[in-house]
Amino acid sequence: xxxxxxxxxxxxxxxxxxxxxxxxxxxxxxxxxxxxxxxxxxxxxxxxxxxxxxxxxxxxxxxxxxxxxxxxxxxxxxxxxxxxxxxxxxxxxxxxxxxxxxxxxxxxxxxxxxxxxxxxxxxxxxxxxxxxxxxxxxxxxxxxxxxxxxxxxxxxxxxxxxxxxxxxxxxxxxxxxxxxxxxxxxxxxxxxxxxxxxxxxxxxxxxxxxxxxxxxxxxxxxxxxxxxxxxxxxxxxxxxxxxxxxxxxxxxxxxxxxxxxxxxxxxxxxxxxxxxxxxxxxxxxxxxxxxxxxxxxxxxxxxxxxxxxxxxxxxxxxxxxxxxxxxxxxxxxxxxxxxxxxxxxxxxxxxxxxxxxxxxxxxxxxxxxxxxxxxxxxxxxxxxxxxxxxxxxxxxxxxxxxxxxxxxxxxxxxxxxxxxxxxxxxxxx
Amino acid sequence: xxxxxxxxxxxxxxxxxxxxxxxxxxxxxxxxxxxxxxxxxxxxxxxxxxxxxxxxxxxxxxxxxxxxxxxxxxxxxxxxxxxxxxxxxxxxxxxxxxxxxxxxxxxxxxxxxxxxxxxxxxxxxxxxxxxxxxxxxxxxxxxxxxxxxxxxxxxxxxxxxxxxxxxxxxxxxxxxxxxxxxxxxxxxxxxxxxxxxxxxxxxxxxxxxxxxxxxxxxxxxxxxxxxxxxxxxxxxxxxxxxxxxxxxxxxxxxxxxxxxxxxxxxxxxxxxxxxxxxxxxxxxxxxx
Amino acid sequence: xxxxxxxxxxxxxxxxxxxxxxxxxxxxxxxxxxxxxxxxxxxxxxxxxxxxxxxxxxxxxxxxxxxxxxxxxxxxxxxxxxxxxxxxxxxxxxxxxxxxxxxxxxxxxxxxxxxxxxxxxxxxxxxxxxxxxxxxxxxxxxxxxxxxxxxxxxxxxxxxxxxxxxxxxxxxxxxxxxxxxxxxxxxxxxxxxxxxxxxxxxxxxxxxxxxxxxxxxxxxxxxxxxxxxxxxxxxxxxxxxxxxxxxxxxxxxxxxxxxxxxxxxxxxxxxxxx
Numbered sequence: 001x002x003x004x005x006x007x008x009x010x011x012x013x014x015x016x017x018x019x020x021x022x023x024x025x026x027x028x029x030x031x032x033x034x035x036x037x038x039x040x041x042x043x044x045x046x047x048x049x050x051x052x053x054x055x056x057x058x059x060x061x062x063x064x065x066x067x068x069x070x071x072x073x074x075x076x077x078x079x080x081x082x083x084x085x086x087x088x089x090x091x092x093x094x095x096x097x098x099x100x101x102x103x104x105x106x107x108x109x110x111x112x113x114x115x116x117x118x119x120x121x122x123x124x125x126x127x128x129x130x131x132x133x134x135x136x137x138x139x140x141x142x143x144x145x146x147x148x149x150x151x152x153x154x155x156x157x158x159x160x161x162x163x164x165x166x167x168x169x170x171x172x173x174x175x176x177x178x179x180x181x182x183x184x185x186x187x188x189x190x191x192x193x194x195x196x197x198x199x200x201x202x203x204x205x206x207x208x209x210x211x212x213x214x215x216x217x218x219x220x221x222x223x224x225x226x227x228x229x230x231x232x233x234x235x236x237x238x239x240x241x242x243x244x245x246x247x248x249x250x251x252x253x254x255x256x257x258x259x260x261x262x263x264x265x266x267x268x269x270x271x272x273x274x275x276x277x278x279x280x281x282x283x284x285x286x287x288x289x290x291x292x293x294x295x296x297x298x299x300x301x302x303x304x305x306x307x308x309x310x311x312x313x314x315x316x317x318x319x320x321x322x323x324x325x326x327x328x329x330x331x332x333x334x335x336x337x338x339x340x341x342x343x344x345x346x347x348x349x350x351x352x353x354x355x356x357x358x359x360x361x362x363x364x365x366x367x368x369x370x371x372x373x374x375x376x377x378x379x380x381x382x383x384x385x386x387x388x389x390x391x392x393x394x395x396x397x398x399x400x401x402x403x404x405x406x407x408x409x410x411x412x413x414x415x416x417x418x419x420x421x422x423x424x425x426x427x428x429x
Numbered sequence: 430x431x432x433x434x435x436x437x438x439x440x441x442x443x444x445x446x447x448x449x450x451x452x453x454x455x456x457x458x459x460x461x462x463x464x465x466x467x468x469x470x471x472x473x474x475x476x477x478x479x480x481x482x483x484x485x486x487x488x489x490x491x492x493x494x495x496x497x498x499x500x501x502x503x504x505x506x507x508x509x510x511x512x513x514x515x516x517x518x519x520x521x522x523x524x525x526x527x528x529x530x531x532x533x534x535x536x537x538x539x540x541x542x543x544x545x546x547x548x549x550x551x552x553x554x555x556x557x558x559x560x561x562x563x564x565x566x567x568x569x570x571x572x573x574x575x576x577x578x579x580x581x582x583x584x585x586x587x588x589x590x591x592x593x594x595x596x597x598x599x600x601x602x603x604x605x606x607x608x609x610x611x612x613x614x615x616x617x618x619x620x621x622x623x624x625x626x627x628x629x630x631x632x633x634x635x636x637x638x639x640x641x642x643x644x645x646x647x648x649x650x651x652x653x654x655x656x657x658x659x660x661x662x663x664x665x666x667x668x669x670x671x672x673x674x675x676x677x678x679x680x681x682x683x684x685x686x687x688x689x690x691x692x693x694x695x696x697x698x699x700x701x702x703x704x705x706x707x708x709x710x711x712x713x714x715x716x717x
Numbered sequence: 718x719x720x721x722x723x724x725x726x727x728x729x730x731x732x733x734x735x736x737x738x739x740x741x742x743x744x745x746x747x748x749x750x751x752x753x754x755x756x757x758x759x760x761x762x763x764x765x766x767x768x769x770x771x772x773x774x775x776x777x778x779x780x781x782x783x784x785x786x787x788x789x790x791x792x793x794x795x796x797x798x799x800x801x802x803x804x805x806x807x808x809x810x811x812x813x814x815x816x817x818x819x820x821x822x823x824x825x826x827x828x829x830x831x832x833x834x835x836x837x838x839x840x841x842x843x844x845x846x847x848x849x850x851x852x853x854x855x856x857x858x859x860x861x862x863x864x865x866x867x868x869x870x871x872x873x874x875x876x877x878x879x880x881x882x883x884x885x886x887x888x889x890x891x892x893x894x895x896x897x898x899x900x901x902x903x904x905x906x907x908x909x910x911x912x913x914x915x916x917x918x919x920x921x922x923x924x925x926x927x928x929x930x931x932x933x934x935x936x937x938x939x940x941x942x943x944x945x946x947x948x949x950x951x952x953x954x955x956x957x958x959x960x961x962x963x964x965x966x967x968x969x970x971x972x973x974x975x976x977x978x979x980x981x982x983x984x985x986x987x988x989x990x991x
Contacts, residue, residue, distance in 0.1 A: 437813025
């Protein structure tokens with residue numbers, strides 16, 4: 001019985017067609033997810049919120065278990081869908097998302113990303129869009145708020161702030177005959193030798209990397225800089241005598257085996273500080289959270305960052321929160337106002353996120369957190385990194401240059417000259 | 430007969446069209462991109478630049494470093510996997526229970542994801558990691574701890590070792606299958622002639638599995654050129670791009686700087702190199 | 718002499734086996750350690766205070782079970798497309814002559830040489846144009862397409878070992894090529910599917926860059942992405958990362974042990990004879 005050849009093909013063809021149809025239907029669910037999702041069920045709006053609180057961290061738990069439920073109960077009709085990304089990937093996702101219109105409504109942004117995303121017209125100008133912006137922004141610390149300003153407008157609200165302070169190991173110091181943390185850069189360099197002599201297997205100081213975040217405080221406190229005050233050139237600043245001076249001193253100490261931490265394979269600095277590998281380190285408030293969970297017996301001591309000729313100038317860090325949404329601007333605004341309100345800021349403050357909300361800073365629970373004090377003090381003189389769109393690329397040039405300088409014996413002045421040229425070329429574009 | 434011919438095409442077509450859409454079409458688009466100044470910032474108004482991207486590739490010092498690194502990696506890891514894989518397969522070519530257990534042990538690294546394997550190796554090779562502990566504190570082979578991951582040469586050898594560790598099981602399995610196809614009579618007559626093990630391997634085993642060896646070699650070389658995750662996680666191409674390989678450098682150009690046109694030129698140059706190498710291997714194999 | 722040879726072989730094999738498993742044991746032991754002891758020196762092989770805390774945290778912190786389900790779903794769907802297309806193409810190449818046969822086969826084999834990483838950007842733009850961004854299908858189609866060259870090659874090799882006499886008898890009975898394919902060739906080829914499943918599953922299960930690029934909805938994430946988010950900006954909870962990785966690798970190991978019997982048989986005729 002010879003069956004019709006064609007009819008035998010029918011079933012697999014139909015199978016393939018069904019799959020194709022399912023594919024087409026399947027993506028209709030997904031299309032327009034960031035857009036008109038309020039057409040689905042009545043007036044319910046779902047906001048997508050991208051952040052980089054790491055999974056299983058206390059701050060992420062506060063966000064999902066406390067803050068979002070509270071917001072949703074106070075704002076019936078608005079739901080929040082929070083998505084976690086690793087820091088690096090979040091940056092990429094927004095960049096890629098911007099090019100294909102697949103952006104979240106709201107995102108937590110590292111302060112150095114704000115100029116970049118403003119330059120590509122992704123962020124909503126809050127002071128233009130919302131009439132109560134002026135009122136709301138009065139409640140925040142000035143420094144962090146300025147990180148959200150690009151040109152004449154504000155493109156985000158500050159969310160949390162941080163900086164770094166000097167941590168020092170009291171026992172080790174005492175063994176080396178030192179009674180207190182170094183107050184000046186000169187004292188710092190002197191201490192390194194003594195600390196190393198006491199413990200040959202460790203280092204006097206650990207710095208986890210050589211990016212702007214790490215190296216700028218040293219440069220700034222000692223009279224140097226990366227860019228001019230108008231952020232239009234690096235020549236004369238990155239390769240100034242002061243910058244060359246401090247970098248050379250640091251490299252000499254690295255070559256003498258007195259500081260380390262940024263090489264691949266080096267013991268991670270925070271853990272190393274707790275287990276007596278690095279006598280000193282410069283880190284942010286998250287170090288305390290880490291000590292509390294991993295090294296409960298360690299007694300961390302803090303002090304101001306050593307002052308150089310230009311004072312004790314640390315780098316300002318922190319995160320802002322911005323709106324990308326086109327369809328749900330008002331709801332997004334309500335959400336970010338909530339996250340920067342006293343209540344939310346105190347909740348986050350309890351797990352180590354230093355608040356920017358002025359009332360929250362005065363709140364009893366926050367004041368009770370001892371370890372915030374040195375940071376708040378250091379914040380008074382902290383300086384922000386240049387608020388320009390090319391900063392992430394400049395940071396890469398800086399980091400590569402510093403790596404070359406530290407890991408080889410090339411001439412510091414020559415390397416910094418070359419780097420300044422590269423940066424200037426970037427700024428001209 | 431005609432029915433036959435059309436049946437063939439009908440069987441081929443759905444899969445081939447699917448394949449062309451999702452693989453060949455992007456491949457060709459990628460080739461096109463390499464002739465444009467195509468960045469994320471100008472994604473909607475790219476500029477045609479002809480061969481400029483390719484000229485940049487040739488002048489790019491890190492391109493050459495990455496090429497050198499991947500060749501070194503290949504020269505260490507491919508023979509390593511082949512030789513060790515063969516030895517283990519030969520030794521475990523029995524149906525005993527212990528052989529089967531050993532085989533599973535050797536295959537476990539293959540089943541481990543690259544991400545996990547890289548993280549574990551990173552852990553073991555850090556300055557205060559397990560290996561240094563054994564070498565310095567337990568066996569006292571060296572005075573001070575060896576910095577495995579911060580010097581390019583050492584880091585590259587760590588990554589090559591990871592490649593071998595991860596791939597031996599795969600080669601072993603393929604060789605095992607091939608070994609089971611070698612006719613036993615050949616060995617029996619060799620025994621009668623009084624040959625020893627080494628002679629048996631050299632004159633009977635190896636020639637019998639020539640095709641397998643060639644297949645393994647090609648697959649391992651292609652695999653070596655594709656190495657990415659281990660370098661990305663262990664050294665990130667550092668320090669200062671000294672341990673970059675083809676894919677990590679292309680990735681950083683594409684996804685960190687979003688210099689997409691240039692990244693496409695890089696990937697095509699790499700692909701051309703791999704293709705030429707594969708072609709040469711085929712020719713050499715034919716000659717043998 | 719024989720005895721000496723046998724013992725040295727045994728010892729060498731054992732050392733090799735230890736080197737093979739040791740890193741995994743280290744991973745398990747790290748996963749069982751509470752965070753405090755991760756950077757202890759000297760490093761310990763066996764945790765002094767073993768705890769399942771890391772596993773619990775890994776599982777509960779972000780709907781890990783959802784990610785596991787997603788990985789399973791994506792892998793299964795990819796396999797459906799992969800096997801349907803690879804087997805039909807392998808059948809065509811094995812059994813028929815037609816114009817463009819060699820050319821198309823060469824194209825497919827040439828694609829083996831292309832690293833999938835290099836195609837991410839054009840694939841991203843394509844998937845977006847097809848409206849499949851942030852969907853399972855975006856993953857499935859690209860994974861399946863990427864695995865086609867190797868699988869087609871493997872299956873074709875196996876099909877070639879099935880004598881063409883069978884074809885003759887089917888046609889003489891009045892059956893069509895489809896009948897030959899479905900009722901004879903496929904069932905006979907079961908052993909070849911085993912290595913195809915194992916090798917492809919390895920690649921798809923742990924694929925990271927593509928999944929990261931096109932999946933935004935956290936509920937659609939696959940395991941590798943989930944594991945990456947345990948790494949913080951300043952610090953990483955290694956114990957949890959390893960615990961999560963172990964959970965992620967478990968299905969693969971179970972599958973391998975289960976299929977081990979068929980594995981060697983499948984490889985025998987498949988790629989080996991070519």
